[in-house]
Amino acid sequence: MKKYLKSFFSKLRGSFRSEQRSEYQELARFILSDRHFSKTKGTVKPGAFLPAKDGNLSVFGVDGLDRKTIKKLGEQQVAEKQNKSLKGSGIVDKSVPEEQNLKVVVDNNPPRHVNITGWPVEKHEQKILALELAKMSRLETYE
Secondary structure, three states, rough: OOOHHHHHHHHHHHHHHHOOOOOOOOOEEEEOHHEEEEOOOEEEEEHHHHOOOOOOOOEEOOOOOOOHHHHHHHHHHHHHOOOOOOOEEEEEEHHHHHHHHHHHEEEHHHHOOEEEEEEOOOOOHHHHHHHHHHHEEEEEOOO
């Protein structure tokens, strides 16, 4: 069984790698906390879109992936690495951060990984931009 699972995940990782691109239109911010979305309202909360202390917001390009594959990507590349459960994702078009003068930088490390950079230093300014990203995103829940 262990051999089978290792083979399965190896093939799954390979499928994500083969789909790498230099640009993605649809970006997924994977959500690991219940406080980052409202299931009853069907919305992503702005806190989900705040950048990390390094000034980057980690997202993944999900163009061409179905819901099940997006969920697997989030579990494998984000949730499992943090020993948490994947709650959902906020899907946003790359034009949204670009319209806020943020940069969308594909690094494919891990496969399909993208950073949203260029955030202002001031926290209140970050919150304003995060609010706009959240407002324009589509919530997908996985529970």
